Amino acid sequence: MKRNVIVAASIFALATLANHVFAEAGGYGASEETTKEPIKPIEPAKITNPAMVELGKKLFFDPRLSKSGFISCNSCHNLSMGGTDNLKSSIGHNWQQGPINSPTVLNSSMNVAQFWDGRAKDLKEQAGGPIANPGEMAFTHELALDVLRSIPQYVAEFKNVFGSDKVDIDQVTKAIAAFEETLVTPNSRFDKWLKGDKKALNETELAGYKLFKDSGCVACHNGPAVGGASFQKMGVVEPYKTTSKVEGRSAVTGNDADRFNFKVPTLRNVELTYPYFHDGEAATLKQAVDTMGRLQLGKKFTDEENAKVVAFLKTLTGEQPSFMMPILPPSTDKTPPPKPFN
Numbered sequence: 001m002k003r004n005v006i007v008a009a010s011i012f013a014l015a016t017l018a019n020h021v022f023a024e025a026g027g028y029g030a031s032e033e034t035t036k037e038p039i040k041p042i043e044p045a046k047i048t049n050p051a052m053v054e055l056g057k058k059l060f061f062d063p064r065l066s067k068s069g070f071i072s073c074n075s076c077h078n079l080s081m082g083g084t085d086n087l088k089s090s091i092g093h094n095w096q097q098g099p100i101n102s103p104t105v106l107n108s109s110m111n112v113a114q115f116w117d118g119r120a121k122d123l124k125e126q127a128g129g130p131i132a133n134p135g136e137m138a139f140t141h142e143l144a145l146d147v148l149r150s151i152p153q154y155v156a157e158f159k160n161v162f163g164s165d166k167v168d169i170d171q172v173t174k175a176i177a178a179f180e181e182t183l184v185t186p187n188s189r190f191d192k193w194l195k196g197d198k199k200a201l202n203e204t205e206l207a208g209y210k211l212f213k214d215s216g217c218v219a220c221h222n223g224p225a226v227g228g229a230s231f232q233k234m235g236v237v238e239p240y241k242t243t244s245k246v247e248g249r250s251a252v253t254g255n256d257a258d259r260f261n262f263k264v265p266t267l268r269n270v271e272l273t274y275p276y277f278h279d280g281e282a283a284t285l286k287q288a289v290d291t292m293g294r295l296q297l298g299k300k301f302t303d304e305e306n307a308k309v310v311a312f313l314k315t316l317t318g319e320q321p322s323f324m325m326p327i328l329p330p331s332t333d334k335t336p337p338p339k340p341f342n
Contacts, residue, residue, distance in 0.1 A: 038213065038222040041191040042107065042268070042318060045182040052161045056179030058154075058326045059172060065144045066137035068093055069338025073130070073176065077105035079321055082272025083183065088280030093138035094341075100246050101280040104273045106321070107266055109181045110225040116262045116278045118231060119252045123177035128169055141169040146336055148172070153329030185269055185318030193315070201315055208312030211305055216297045226267040226316060234260045234278070237298040240291075244279035271314045285310045 047053055059065065063072040076090040076098075077083050083104035085091075090098040100116055108114065114126035130136040131144050148154045148167050158167045161175065190209075192200040201209070212218065221227045231249050234240045240260065249258035262278050276282035282291055289309050293299040301309065 037194060038218040039190070039194070039226050040224045041194045042184055042186040042188070042224050044186045045184045047182060049161075049178060051157075052175050052178045053182055054179075054326070055157050055161050056175035056177065057323070058157075058328055059176050060179050061326055062328050064147050064328075064331070064335075064338065065131055065139060065172075066093065067139045067143075067338065068137075068340035070340055071137050073105075073127075076102040076130070076136075079105075079183070082106065082269050082320075083108075084273045086274060088275055090136070092133075092135045096135050098135060100244070100278055101275065103263075103265060104269065105180055106183050106185050107225050107228070107268050108183070110223070110266070111228040111263065112230060113263065116246070117249050117252050118263050123180050124173045127173040127176040127180070143336065144172070145169060147331075150332055150334040150336070151329050152332070157329075183321050185320060188268070188316050188318035190312075190315040191318065201312075204308055205311045205315050208308035208310070209315075211301075211309050212312055215293065215299050215301075215309075217292070217309075220264045220296075221267050227264040228266045230264050231258070231261045232264050232296075234262055234295070236296050238295045240295055242279050242281060246278060248278070267313060267316055269317050269320075271317055285313055289313075 060073040063070050063075070065072065071093065076085050078085055083106035084102050087102070089100055090102045092098050103116060109123060112118065114120040114123060115129075120126035120129060128141065131139050132141055145167055148158070155165070155167060158171060159165055162171050189200045189205075212221075220230060220232050223229050234248070247259055249261035249263075250256055252258075265276075270276075271285060274283065274285070276285070276288040277291075282288035286306055289306050290301060293301045293306075
């Protein structure tokens with residue numbers, strides 16, 4: 001209990017420091033005054049290799065990288081649904097229930113690591129995981145490569161991008177990561193406010209942001225992604241009660257002190273990425289704010305305060321990725337057929 005109080009006090013101290021910096025900047029208003037805010041605007045993606053991005057986009061949407069021929073990256077990270085599937089846990093091969101909530105792919109390039117437990121250091125490393133996971137796409141890397149190598153248009157596109165006749169998993173994951181790096185969501189109303197548009201937020205939303213800072217939320221939810229930069233214990237002041245068997249960071253480090261430590265999720269586009277938490281147990285933003293206040297900060301928000309924080313959080317929804325859907329190259333007689341039912 002004593003340790004929990006110390007941790008909570010440390011979070012409050014960080015929030016107080018953030019507010020002090022904010023006060024020195026002059027409060028709410030012009031861009032000069034908001035440059036020292038704990039949250040920073042998202043900048044649009046800079047595409048340096050459009051051919052690789054286009055190849056990665058095809059691979060992201062291609063269900064033939066799964067054993068069933070039915071599941072693609074977009075199945076769990078649906079770009080029409082905030083980069084998630086809006087399910088408590090995702091549906092894998094043969095309708096298997098996944099063990100954890102799918103985090104959004106939007107702005108994921110800003111994360112300190114990938115997956116809730118951080119087991120993949122970057123998007124490239126993450127991209128290869130679901131393909132070979134028997135509970136997700138249920139393929140093997142070699143079988144997925146057999147599919148791609150059997151399709152002349154893919155072989156030609158890989159050669160154009162990588163300058164080689166070979167097609168390997170390193171190229172596949174590099175291309176998918178290149179596409180995912182473009183999936184940023186700039187120009188939210190909050191970003192417009194940060195850049196000096198005083199009319200971008202109303203009084204309720206500004207009051208919600210002040211509560212968000214004063215309460216200590218910015219200790220973990222800061223930076224351009226408003227999170228994603230650290231691992232934190234779920235249940236600091238009070239223990240988090242869940243039926244989920246997921247252990248968090250300790251499954252990667254082997255250190256029991258990391259048990260129930262998870263990557264802090266981004267709050268960008270959070271109104272689109274329900275349900276919340278690693279187990280998907282918070283169905284609404286109101287519920288998520290209430291739980292986080294009590295368990296992480298030792299604060300019980302009133303209904304009015306909760307509504308103000310939720311109003312602020314909804315200003316973090318940015319411009320969603322907009323692009324032409326890819327037309328996937330057709331399979332050939334040599335393409336291994338999908339096996340969706342066994």
